[in-house]
Amino acid sequence: MAQARRKPSRFRLPRRTRSHWQAPRARTLFTRPAASPRRVLLQRLLLVAGLCALAFLVLYLDRDGLYDANRKALGIIDLMYFTMVTVATVGYGDIVPITARARLIDAFFIVPIRIVIWFVFLGTAYQFVIQRVIEEFRMKRLQKQLLDHVVVCGYGLSGSVAVRELLESGFDPESIVVIDPQQPALEAATALGVAGLLGDPSREDLLQQAKVRLAKAVIISVTDDATAILLTLTVRSIAPDTKIVVRIQEQTFQRQLRQAGADVIVSSTKIGGLLLADAVESNHIVPFVNDLLSARGRVTLLERPAAEHEIGCWSNALAGAVVIGLVRDGRMLSFYEEPPCLVEAGDLLMVIQSSRQPQE
CATH class of the missing domain: 3.40.50.720 (NAD(P)-binding Rossmann-like Domain)
Known part of the structure; x- marks a missing residue:
């Protein structure tokens, strides 16, 4: 009784033992920036200006720790000059930090700002110049193939x-x-x-x-x-x-x-709706159709020209294939409307073919 009440198992077709195809590496041959170049440049220029202003503010607050050999007191212009040459890594040496706090500020605050600004400049040059040149070269090489x-x-x-x-x-x-x-x-x-x-x-x-x-x-x-x-x-x-x-x-x-x-x-x-409706009254149709349309299925639905060894054979008697349609001179000859016929040269066959048997 328990076996009689057991529901029939879902129909499953065995799969081929072929392993999944895997790409050797990821690659993007050509990309375009998501934002406009003008907007990106404006954002980066504002970032650099903000970092320079922040560095100037810190140096202004600690201006007593800086020494100028030509002047006793540093003015606004002197501090702006020192900020720019320091951030740009020029460093003429006319203005130098003399206190321990000023040197710590230069080492742990100004230097990171300098590195960030240089990364912004290098990244912009790469994105808008170097990367574009590389992408154009790769795109031209791709288009040739x-x-x-x-x-x-x-x-x-x-x-x-x-x-x-x-x-x-x-x-x-x-x-x-x-x-x-x-x-x-x-x-x-x-x-x-x-x-x-x-x-x-x-x-x-x-x-x-x-x-x-x-x-x-x-x-x-x-x-x-x-x-x-x-x-x-x-x-x-x-x-x-x-x-x-x-x-x-x-x-x-x-x-x-x-x-x-x-x-x-x-x-x-x-x-999808048709398959859902078919699944109400059947257990085998949907798995079979999915397997039929998949390249990894046990059976495959193909549209191909008639092979040389198939010419002259009856359409319902091809070895290893079930012909469900035949196109001749632009006219479809389906198995459910037309009687079996001899396959001729130039015919286009629609067949259900087992992937288990090698094609002859």
Whole structure:
């Protein structure tokens, strides 16, 4: 009785023993500053001015501990002069600290201010000069290698899954470019070894840098459907022949996306709802579909040209594969509407193929 009452175990397909792909190192090939350069420079200039004013105030309060060989008393101009030459590490030696307190102030207060100011100057020079030169060089080298690559616009939940699935299916990490406006998301993407562009994916200059015209496909996985339509229009205007795959949430935008130039439209809301409904009456369909669509699944859903050894065979009798659809001269021949037919050269097959058996 206990065994009769036991619920049937959930259907699970065994996985391949292949280990997960791991990137050798994290890298970001090209980044843009989040704030405008003028604003960053203004903030840093105000910081340096504030530190110099603080150093001047401390030296003014302890001006009796300073000695000038030419004057008995130090005025405001003398203290401003001494502050600037001290912070700039020039040190002409005409004004020197003579008391123990003045020397301690110079050692433990002025010197740290001097170090901070120099770090600000060096960081600004690196960010706006050296780093830009390095990034431009790396970007030009990357652009020379971009051909038949995949551009992923948006690295959210769907975009990250798409990138990992591309890597699992055998795509070279250097042939994937991710564009995202969020620095943490881009860092997570480049940690997989792919190239990254930090910025709004709807900007035409970033799409030009990603060379969408030469791309194999562009995956648009942004959070807003209206932005997806705008991005589709922008990509299509730049790359008339590139395949565009768009993820949307609302079914009502499919017509607009078709008019904008989208080749494939994936409705995550509809697909998720269908799987949820199927799971009510079944225990095996959802795990099987997930396994079927995953590159690491035991079975794989493929769209591929007919192999040479398959030409002349019946579509329902291919070894190691189940043909569910056949495209011939632009016409779909599905197994549930058309009788089995002989496979011809140039046919495009949609098959469910076991990854356990090697292809002959």
